[in-house]
Amino acid sequence: MVTGQQCCNGILTFHSRNSYALSLTLIPEEIWSTERVCEGPPKQPNIERRRAVKKAISGIGLLMLLVLVAALTITGAPRHSSPPADTILLNAAGATFPYPIYSKWFDVYHQKYPNIQINYQSIGSGGGIRQVLAGTVDFGASDGPMTDEQLAQAKVKILHFPTVLGADVPTYNLPGMNVELNFTRNALADIFLGKITKWNDPQIASANPGVNLPAKDIVVVHRSDGSGTTYIWVDFLSKSSQEWSSKVGKATSVNWPVGLGGKGNEGVSGLVQQTPYSLGYVELIYAVQNKIPYGKVQNPAGKYIKADLASVTAAAAGVANTMPDDFRVSITNAPGATAYPVSSFTWLLIPSKIADPAKRDAIKGFLKWMLTDGQGYNEGLSYAKLPQAVVAKETKAIALIQ
Amino acid sequence: MGTHPQVVNQRGRLRSPAVFLRRLSDGDAIAHFVTLTFAASILLITSLLVYELWINSRLPRHAFGWRFLFTSVWDPVFSHFGALPFVYGTLITSAVALIIAVPLGLGAAIFLAEMAPRGLSDILAFLIELLAAVPSVIYGLLGIFIVVPLVRDYVGPFLKSTLGFLPLFQGPCYGVGFLTAGIVLAVMIVPFIISVSREVLLSVPPDQREASLSLGATRWEATWKAVVPFARTGILGSVFLALARALGETMAVTMVIGNDPKISASLLAPGYSIAAVIANEFTEASGDLYLQSLIELGLVLFLLTFILNGLARILIAATETKGMASE
Numbered sequence: 001m002v003t004g005q006q007c008c009n010g011i012l013t014f015h016s017r018n019s020y021a022l023s024l025t026l027i028p029e030e031i032w033s034t035e036r037v038c039e040g041p042p043k044q045p046n047i048e049r050r051r052a053v054k055k056a057i058s059g060i061g062l063l064m065l066l067v068l069v070a071a072l073t074i075t076g077a078p079r080h081s082s083p084p085a086d087t088i089l090l091n092a093a094g095a096t097f098p099y100p101i102y103s104k105w106f107d108v109y110h111q112k113y114p115n116i117q118i119n120y121q122s123i124g125s126g127g128g129i130r131q132v133l134a135g136t137v138d139f140g141a142s143d144g145p146m147t148d149e150q151l152a153q154a155k156v157k158i159l160h161f162p163t164v165l166g167a168d169v170p171t172y173n174l175p176g177m178n179v180e181l182n183f184t185r186n187a188l189a190d191i192f193l194g195k196i197t198k199w200n201d202p203q204i205a206s207a208n209p210g211v212n213l214p215a216k217d218i219v220v221v222h223r224s225d226g227s228g229t230t231y232i233w234v235d236f237l238s239k240s241s242q243e244w245s246s247k248v249g250k251a252t253s254v255n256w257p258v259g260l261g262g263k264g265n266e267g268v269s270g271l272v273q274q275t276p277y278s279l280g281y282v283e284l285i286y287a288v289q290n291k292i293p294y295g296k297v298q299n300p301a302g303k304y305i306k307a308d309l310a311s312v313t314a315a316a317a318g319v320a321n322t323m324p325d326d327f328r329v330s331i332t333n334a335p336g337a338t339a340y341p342v343s344s345f346t347w348l349l350i351p352s353k354i355a356d357p358a359k360r361d362a363i364k365g366f367l368k369w370m371l372t373d374g375q376g377y378n379e380g381l382s383y384a385k386l387p388q389a390v391v392a393k394e395t396k397a398i399a400l401i402q
Numbered sequence: 403m404g405t406h407p408q409v410v411n412q413r414g415r416l417r418s419p420a421v422f423l424r425r426l427s428d429g430d431a432i433a434h435f436v437t438l439t440f441a442a443s444i445l446l447i448t449s450l451l452v453y454e455l456w457i458n459s460r461l462p463r464h465a466f467g468w469r470f471l472f473t474s475v476w477d478p479v480f481s482h483f484g485a486l487p488f489v490y491g492t493l494i495t496s497a498v499a500l501i502i503a504v505p506l507g508l509g510a511a512i513f514l515a516e517m518a519p520r521g522l523s524d525i526l527a528f529l530i531e532l533l534a535a536v537p538s539v540i541y542g543l544l545g546i547f548i549v550v551p552l553v554r555d556y557v558g559p560f561l562k563s564t565l566g567f568l569p570l571f572q573g574p575c576y577g578v579g580f581l582t583a584g585i586v587l588a589v590m591i592v593p594f595i596i597s598v599s600r601e602v603l604l605s606v607p608p609d610q611r612e613a614s615l616s617l618g619a620t621r622w623e624a625t626w627k628a629v630v631p632f633a634r635t636g637i638l639g640s641v642f643l644a645l646a647r648a649l650g651e652t653m654a655v656t657m658v659i660g661n662d663p664k665i666s667a668s669l670l671a672p673g674y675s676i677a678a679v680i681a682n683e684f685t686e687a688s689g690d691l692y693l694q695s696l697i698e699l700g701l702v703l704f705l706l707t708f709i710l711n712g713l714a715r716i717l718i719a720a721t722e723t724k725g726m727a728s729e
Contacts, residue, residue: 124686125686126685130688224661226682226683251688254477254479255477255480261672274546275576275577
């Protein structure tokens with residue numbers, strides 16, 4: 001009997017291998033059918049096993065049903081809690097630098113107009129530009145303006161709207177010295193080019209009379225991740241030094257001539273705080289919030305300016321009159337005696353043609369609010385306000401969205 | 403049964419639906435199908451991965467060809483992309499990690515499996531397995547706050563004053579660099595080596611020890627000459643598992659390696675690794691060529707892992723035959 005069973009098994013294996021399709025269609029019927037034909041006494045234990053299997057499978061089925069119901073309840077929940085009017089959901093993605101103020105704005109705006117919900121993902125400026133070009137988001141955001149080449153790829157014209165201002169500051173670690181150093185634009189460019197290697201170089205010393213600078217090597221620290229912060233810094237270096245502009249250029253990441261890379265503002269400031277005689281750059285907001293000391297930078301008017309909200313807004317005001325109509329302008333090295341030279345706008349990237357009228361009105365409404373009431377939230381989060389002249393110009397440009 | 407195969411066959415075929423259904427509910431056919439599907443899906447995922455990496459790195463493959471592997475300039479502004487410094491950094495940091503972690507891990511595994519009391523061994527093994535579950539960013543932070551200052555202030559100067567005649571230990575020491583990344587990686591991969599090697603050593607049949615001891619070997623001789631060679635394949639397996647982790651580690655490495663795409667002979671100098679540059683630059687890579695070059699780096703890393711694993715297989719096969727010849 002045993003041998004017969006084995007033989008049978010052998011044939012069956014062969015059979016079942018050839019009929020996966022059949023076996024698949026048969027599984028449910030076999031498992032769920034309540035009637036079963038008993039063929040003989042040896043099958044008795046088999047039936048019990050089948051019952052156990054049946055029980056187990058119905059148990060699993062019940063569990064899956066419960067999970068499904070739970071999932072539906074959870075995903076369905078916001079739909080029930082939101083007001084009856086049809087909600088307008090806007091998707092946006094892009095720069096990480098303005099994320100704190102954007103999420104504040106979108107949240108406040110949602111409370112004011114509960115039917116408009118803006119979902120922002122801070123995936124980086126490069127990602128924001130790519131997604132707005134691909135049309136996978138309703139609008140994007142970027143710390144650097146789009147290039148002509150990128151704009152040419154767009155199916156509909158993309159408009160730039162400056163939202164807030166940011167700035168980079170030089171931060172350094174001179175053990176045992178608690179001084180606020182002055183940096184000329186040339187000195188910063190030459191340090192980052194690797195041409196100035198010692199702290200007591202005449203170019204640094206002459207800007208800091210009375211400070212006894214050590215004869216130590218400068219350890220340069222820069223961002224290792226692609227970043228709008230880097231874009232602002234190298235844009236400033238490009239304008240300050242012909243050599244930088246031709247050798248290195250400007251982008252969200254560059255081929256650094258010297259230095260160590262730290263990931264994020266926290267990576268750079270961590271390296272600077274840990275490495276004696278180092279010099280790096282971080283975002284103004286990061287430095288202010290973490291109370292990191294930083295130096296002054298000389299502006300084109302020849303003044304050494306310490307970065308703060310007022311001096312950054314002054315930089316934007318300095319270029320407001322000469323600003324191009326598409327707002328793609330760099331405000332590094334802006335004119336004006338009080339302007340901080342390493343400042344920049346950050347932009348929303350909005351398609352000029354939006355097919356859905358509800359979405360179009362929602363975006364236009366948000367832009368108007370952002371330029372007026374929204375700006376009031378800036379300084380609480382250490383972002384500099386847009387100057388009035390820029391606000392006026394942008395308000396006119398909202399009409400271009402159709 | 404052998405006498406009437408024809409009959410059985412025929413009857414089997416005739417009765418097959420009923421018999422087949424019984425087999426189905428016994429679970430064999432289902433289990434066969436389900437496990438085959440799972441196994442096939444792994445193969446499918448791997449081939450899809452290679453296909454995606456290959457298709458999405460079309461631009462740099464056409465623009466640079468093989469030069470991509472052998473040039474060392476990485477310049478997003480002027481669109482020159484070369485993978486050499488990253489490949490170098492990945493290999494060097496992994497090598498340093500293995501040089502530190504293999505003796506450490508093997509020693510600990512031998513102690514836990516052969517010498518420690520079983521209770522203590524189990525508790526320690528549990529704690530070591532917990533170490534393997536620590537997120538890599540935690541190791542990165544430990545690296546920044548503990549290993550970097552240690553290397554900058556003590557290890558680096560010590561190596562320079564004692565072994566400074568070697569090009570390996572020259573130049574300024576910032577604390578971040580190949581050596582630091584290798585040390586942090588070693589700490590991360592040592593639990594893999596200990597945990598797997600201990601299990602392998604424990605599964606060596608007791609006869610192996612007893613025979614050796616009965617021939618007059620000391621306990622250490624029995625362990626080193628009879629038990630460890632027997633477990634060699636499994637131990638090598640644990641080392642290559644650890645190597646795979648070291649090659650692909652991203653977060654902890656980028657936090658301590660210095661992120662400077664340069665090739666330096668000195669282990670104290672800053673460098674860069676493939677996984678780290680992808681993590682750093684992918685989000686902000688705006689140009690197509692730039693983005694696809696990063697994807698090609700992913701392909702290079704995949705191939706590197708593939709080649710090293712292949713070498714590992716060959717090594718295991720080679721030592722196995724050698725072991726058998728000597729036995």
